[in-house]
Amino acid sequence: MKRRNFLTGAGMAAGAAALAGGVAKPAIAQERLEWKMVTSWPKGLPGLGTGAERLAERITKASDGRLTVKVFAAGELVPATGCFDAVAQGSAEMGHDASNYHIDRLPAAGFYCSVPMGLTAGELNGWVYFGGGQELWDELYAPFNVKPFLAGNTGTQMGGWFRREINRISDLKGLKFRTVGHGAQVLARLGVTIVPLPSNEIFASLQSGVIDGAEWVGPYNDLSLGFYKITKLYYWPGFQEPGGAVQCMINKGKFEALPDELRQIVAACCTAENDMMLAEFNGRSPAALASLINEHGVEIRQFPRDVLAALGVASGEVMQELFDTGDELTRRIATSYFRYRQDAMRYTKISEAAFTAARSMRFDFPKG
Numbered sequence: 001m002k003r004r005n006f007l008t009g010a011g012m013a014a015g016a017a018a019l020a021g022g023v024a025k026p027a028i029a030q031e032r033l034e035w036k037m038v039t040s041w042p043k044g045l046p047g048l049g050t051g052a053e054r055l056a057e058r059i060t061k062a063s064d065g066r067l068t069v070k071v072f073a074a075g076e077l078v079p080a081t082g083c084f085d086a087v088a089q090g091s092a093e094m095g096h097d098a099s100n101y102h103i104d105r106l107p108a109a110g111f112y113c114s115v116p117m118g119l120t121a122g123e124l125n126g127w128v129y130f131g132g133g134q135e136l137w138d139e140l141y142a143p144f145n146v147k148p149f150l151a152g153n154t155g156t157q158m159g160g161w162f163r164r165e166i167n168r169i170s171d172l173k174g175l176k177f178r179t180v181g182h183g184a185q186v187l188a189r190l191g192v193t194i195v196p197l198p199s200n201e202i203f204a205s206l207q208s209g210v211i212d213g214a215e216w217v218g219p220y221n222d223l224s225l226g227f228y229k230i231t232k233l234y235y236w237p238g239f240q241e242p243g244g245a246v247q248c249m250i251n252k253g254k255f256e257a258l259p260d261e262l263r264q265i266v267a268a269c270c271t272a273e274n275d276m277m278l279a280e281f282n283g284r285s286p287a288a289l290a291s292l293i294n295e296h297g298v299e300i301r302q303f304p305r306d307v308l309a310a311l312g313v314a315s316g317e318v319m320q321e322l323f324d325t326g327d328e329l330t331r332r333i334a335t336s337y338f339r340y341r342q343d344a345m346r347y348t349k350i351s352e353a354a355f356t357a358a359r360s361m362r363f364d365f366p367k368g
Contacts, residue, residue, distance in 0.1 A: 034068045035254070038087070040080040040097035042200050043073035046224050046284070047217070048246065051152045051277040052096040055248065058269040067262050069094065080198040087249045088144040095249040096151060100181030107322055108330040110182045111337050112137055112148065114157075114241035116315035118337070121153040121243030121278055122352075123344040131340045136333045145252045149270035152246030152277030155285070157238035159303055160215030161206070161227045166235060166303060169310050178202055178214035182318055183240025189314045199225065206230045215240065219288035220281055228296040235301045239311045246277065 037056050041049035056069035072092070074080035083095035084102050100113035111118075112128070119127060127133040128150055141148050160179070166172065173191035184194045195211050199221075205211045207230050215238060216222055228234075248270045255263060292298040303311070323334045 030066055032066055032068070033258075034070065035093035036077065036091075037069050037071045037094040037096055038076075038078050038083045038092040039071060039095070040074050040083055040101065040198070043076075045199065045221065047154065047220055047277060047281050048152070049073065051246065051273055051280070054276065055096065055151055055269060055273040058272060059266055062265045062269055063262055067258070067265070071096075074198060074200070080200075084144070084146065084249060087251050088146050090145075090251050090254070093251050093254045095247075097247065097249075098181075098244065099148070099247050103181060106140060107326060108140055108333045111333055112150075112245060112247060113181060114183075114244045115319065115337065116183045116186050116240050117242070117312055119243055119341055119344060120348070121155050121245070123341070123348065124153070124243050124245055125150065125274070126344065127337060127340040132336050133333075133340075136329070136336060140329060140333065141249070142252065147250045147252045147255045149248045149250070149267060150245055150274045151248035151270040152273055153281070154217045154221075154241070154244040154246070155278055155281045156218075157241040157244050158215065158218045158222070159235035159238050159240075160213055161222070161231050162213040162233045162235060163206075163231045164212065165233065166301070166307060168304065169307055172307070175213060176211045178205065178211050178216075179240060181240065182315075182322070183215075185318045186240065186311060186314045189318065190310060203227065203230070217244065218281065218285055219292055220284040223288040223292055228292055228298050232296075232298050233301055234292065234298050235303055237303070237308075239303075239308065239315065245274075248273075 037052060039049065039052045041052060043049060053071050056071045060068045072078075077092065078086045081097075081101050083092070083097045084105075086092040087095040098113045099109040099111075103110045112133070114124075118124075124133075128137070137148050160177070162175075164171070169190065172187065174193065175191075176193045176195055177187060178195050178197045179187060180196050184196065188194050195205070197205055197211070197214070199216055202211075202214045202216060203226055206214055206227065213231075214227065216225060216227075218238070222228075222234075250266065255266070258266070289300075293300065319334070319338075323331055326334065
């Protein structure tokens with residue numbers, strides 16, 4: 001509507017000038033920008049890689065080409081874990097990755113991807129959008145000249161692939177395992193040796209025995225990466241990422257230099273992709289899981305209760321240590337997050353959790 005009104009107004013002004021005997025001046029062409037988006041994902045990786053490409057296309061189309069975004073896969077311009085620095089330094093205007101890749105520098109960044117035994121995807125959205133999380137996130141990234149947005153979510157992830165059975169806590173000790181984020185710190189506390197790897201190195205490392213197990217995301221991604229060819233043991237639930245959020249980072253100076261209309265378009269497109277990616281993972285994972293089980297002989301195993309209990313205790317210890325050793329902003333973010341988590345758990349218990357438990361009972365539905 002604004003663009004149409006502007007064009008109509010411009011035409012009326014030109015007509016008025018002509019009637020007055022003046023000469024209408026041509027409209028000034030709007031500046032067209034081309035931005036680079038660096039990502040942590042291999043080109044075409046289902047869900048994550050395609051989500052970044054979809055976000056770039058959405059911004060380009062919504063802005064009518066005024067802001068064209070070109071996507072670069074991991075390794076094309078920067079390494080998979082180099083997106084934050086590229087955006088902060090301005091060598092790329094945008095980045096698409098997971099905030100828990102950067103907890104060595106910014107421990108509180110992990111709250112904006114996933115916390116072990118923390119918030120689900122829907123709960124995380126509630127905290128960021130309506131619980132004060134976004135304002136704290138902006139404050140956390142501002143010194144690095146980065147503006148963050150939620151821009152996707154994988155939903156609750158799987159516990160991972162293991163080359164041997166996990167029947168008791170002692171089975172974790174000495175295990176070489178690929179994972180990242182605060183979940184890696186939890187497993188390390190239980191005697192696991194953490195081997196952080198990008199997605200394109202996991203298969204070969206699992207195959208060669210460099211690692212004994214790995215978690216990536218869940219059935220939709222894991223099927224495409226072929227982990228089932230090496231081991232059939234697939235464990236759940238993913239305590240480490242109950243709702244794995246993906247972030248879009250934008251160079252703050254570049255973002256603030258945009259006209260307000262384009263800033264609004266970028267923000268709206270990130271919100272749209274945040275919803276779309278979660279829908280894609282929820283939509284594709286059931287069929288992918290069925291394929292893993294029925295076509296590839298994968299065994300779905302639940303972590304034993306004592307293992308889950310130990311993971312829960314270690315998760316609390318890791319997050320308490322983060323709070324105790326963190327700076328003032330980290331403590332404020334942690335306080336906000338865990339206060340929201342307490343309220344969210346109380347509500348989820350009588351809403352979604354209660355419903356899904358009830359739905360597990362046997363009901364007879366009409367067969368179509």
